[in-house]
Amino acid sequence: MNVVDTAKEQVKHLVEVVTDKVTDAATTQSRIQAITIGRPRADVIRLFQDAELLAEVVGDFAEVHSGGEGRLRWTFLFDGGVAWDCVIVVEDDIRVRFVDVNPERTAELTLDFRDAPQDRGTEVTARVSSPAPGTLTGPLAYKMLYRARAVLLTGEAPTIKDNPSARDSQR
């Protein structure tokens, strides 16, 4: 291997390392996620309390069922199907919290709602406490908000499930 090839391989390796870090950051970090949905606040809040609509929103990565009055059971479709039981806490018309039923655990998803300027609908901010449910952080929280917006605006969530492909790769 000559000097140029060596340098090329080293640079490629560096790029791969950086790419891996970016990918890793995109899939594991917990962050505040925010999105604007062009619907009135009441409609948006209603969606996040409705188990049937929530099931459609998160359908690509979790199942949601009503666990009785004001309760939900989330079952994530990865990591062996991790389940999470939570209570829905609605605080006026500005906040919805999904709080772990077990008071000893701190897992919580908080959604804050406020009117967007210029009649753009509702601003929704998601905050996920960690460590549990660890998978519902960062990208997944954003995916949930994105799909919620799609359901509210169009009546459907974008999907490529069963996308034709020449391989059985994960879609």
Add this chain to the structure above:
Amino acid sequence: MRALVWNGVNDLAVETVDDPKILNPHDVIVQVKLTTTCGSDLHFIDGYIPGMRAGDVFGHEFMGEIVEVGRDISKTQVGTRVVVPSFIACNSCWYCDHDLYSLCDTTNPNAELQRPILGSPTAGIYGYTHPFGGYAGSHAQYIRVPFGDVNCFAIPDFVTDEQALFMSDAVPTGYMGADFCDIAGGDTVAVWGAGAVGLMAARSALLNGAGRVISIDRIPERLTLADQFGAETINYEEVDSVQEVLGEMTGGRGPDAVIEAVGMEGHSTGVQQVYDRAKQVLRLETDRAAPLREAILACRKGGVVSVLGDYGVTDKFPMGVLMNKGLTLRTAQQHGQRYIPQFFDYVQQGDLDPSLLITHDLSLEEGVRAYDLFKNKSDGCIRVALRP
């Protein structure tokens, strides 16, 4: 069904894959009648844009016939001949309401993959990497089209399949590039690149009132076609300096607007080409952006730089030139849904014939050969129309 698939960098094959299904209530299934090669496909074929997965069906510029509709489809009917813009719009979000269809806020199933790269996700597109949605592409016998009522445009009888094909992408991309230039009657517009998009940008600039359009390329048959579309031409390999020639042609002012229709795998001459190629090979930049730099340098003070080429990470972007000359930079992926109906009128009036872009007409089974011809610009290839 049969489809052209990406199996890896420079590794394509025609294989048998599952037929698409209706997945959402606003979906339709289109039987593809014509689908075409696009220069932006070369970026992931060559490995410069990541995000493809082995087995992906690609292709995003197509027309065909509706064969199945979802339960909430109200306008689109089975049997209708349609052309479909490459970016998928919902017509319900803020961006679609503002005719910014390629920025649609709801049609990217993998928005969370794209957001770390772009800051905000674009609309989904057919057959163009998973961060851009992961949708199956059009180089296939059938394709699923979301929001069929929004994205399927019925083709009038007076428009041929071959004319309609390019209204899916090359024509609206080029037209949008000219639209960005805010052309005042008699303006001079220079267009870098005389591939399909550049040629449609040149033609569109004339349709929008430009007094003079100058196409810049090095491939003789492309420059000949630019001439047929009404442009003057510069073969940059036959002149010492494109800047000097443009200066001479415009009395030293420079073009009122410039359109860049080349993208990340641009070609140039001299030391700059060697420098960019070396850095691209080493992955120290993804782009060879010489035509973009040249366009910015050539534009008259206070003019518009309209960028249509696909870019990744560009090295030596001349921000200082842009700032000091007071240039306006405009760019986007194409908003086809905004423009398509008027293209039918242009064809009917005899002002536009995109079918001239087809240099090769092949079966889908010859898809691998089609991309070899297209990539290497061999046998005078500008665009290949594939028939599934």
